[in-house]
Amino acid sequence: MNDEENKMDDGLKELLNRVQGNSEKTDESVEAEEKTEKETKKKFVVKNLFGKKKSRKKDESDEKAHKAFKQLTDLNDDKTVTVNLRTIIGGDVLAGQWFRRQVRFLLFLVVLAILYVTNRYAYQQEIIENKKLTLRLEDRRLRAVVATSNLTDYTRRGRIVENLSDTTLKSSKVPFYYLQTD
Numbered sequence: 001m002n003d004e005e006n007k008m009d010d011g012l013k014e015l016l017n018r019v020q021g022n023s024e025k026t027d028e029s030v031e032a033e034e035k036t037e038k039e040t041k042k043k044f045v046v047k048n049l050f051g052k053k054k055s056r057k058k059d060e061s062d063e064k065a066h067k068a069f070k071q072l073t074d075l076n077d078d079k080t081v082t083v084n085l086r087t088i089i090g091g092d093v094l095a096g097q098w099f100r101r102q103v104r105f106l107l108f109l110v111v112l113a114i115l116y117v118t119n120r121y122a123y124q125q126e127i128i129e130n131k132k133l134t135l136r137l138e139d140r141r142l143r144a145v146v147a148t149s150n151l152t153d154y155t156r157r158g159r160i161v162e163n164l165s166d167t168t169l170k171s172s173k174v175p176f177y178y179l180q181t182d
Helices: 002-020 027-050 056-073 085-090 097-101 103-154 157-164
Strands: none
Touching: 097 103
């Protein structure tokens, strides 16, 4: 109560000095004026920082935003900061102490994610190349089988006899025999 009475007395003294036109200012009145000037400058900075205030509801939200901004940017503050959708979307989280401590780890995670995606892409390219080569090999095998069957067909005795009918050559009537060698 004494503090309130002293403040009221100081206010009354200052009011009397102004009414009487006294130009003499006491130290207390000078300090009070400096305090009010500092407060108005802070309010002006806050207004310019967060836009002009139009309603009481907006004033409260601006004050909350200002407090949240202070909490996030205070380096010595070890309090936990509430992270909600508004602070994430607004970008306030990026200015926080937690984010600054975790920047290296987050960059490491980003690098790992990039490596994961590139590895997956390279794997898919290998699978596509493997499919192409498998189809090519199968095609070559089929061609080899066809060529072998055609060659077998052309070298049959009946086929050879048909092809020799125009010539003076004739097939032998004697069966094959093998020469024995030592």
